Amino acid sequence: MKLNVVCSIALLAGCVLIMESSFADSRENCSQRRVGISRQLEQAEAADNVYRVAGLQQALANVERYCREPSADDDRSRSIQKAEAEVRRRQNHLKAARQYGDVKVIKKHEARLARAGAKLRSVLNE
Numbered sequence: 001m002k003l004n005v006v007c008s009i010a011l012l013a014g015c016v017l018i019m020e021s022s023f024a025d026s027r028e029n030c031s032q033r034r035v036g037i038s039r040q041l042e043q044a045e046a047a048d049n050v051y052r053v054a055g056l057q058q059a060l061a062n063v064e065r066y067c068r069e070p071s072a073d074d075d076r077s078r079s080i081q082k083a084e085a086e087v088r089r090r091q092n093h094l095k096a097a098r099q100y101g102d103v104k105v106i107k108k109h110e111a112r113l114a115r116a117g118a119k120l121r122s123v124l125n126e
Helices: 002-022 030-046 050-066 072-100 103-125
Strands: none
Touching: 030 050, 072 103
16 A cells, blocks of 8 residues: 555656656747657666656657647737737727726727737738
């Protein structure tokens, strides 16, 4: 019973370390992750660390299964969606400011909406 708990803790710690190291740099691509995990796997096998090997094999399987290379289209569409959401948010703030009725607040929110609209146009023109 005690051995199972120790094994589980060791495996969990290995998985956490692997996840942390493999996902630390969000710009790191899938092939770099595979290479890094494979290198760690070779070291763990050489050290005869079965729990680390098991955790690394699971991490490698997760990279193979879930990792996908970000494409420029994905980044662009994400930027467009973000800019559109910002414009909608600024429109709602302006609407609330108009209901409030303070001219100074309305002008401030109009300026913010104009900046958000300019940002959206620049993202669309990229």
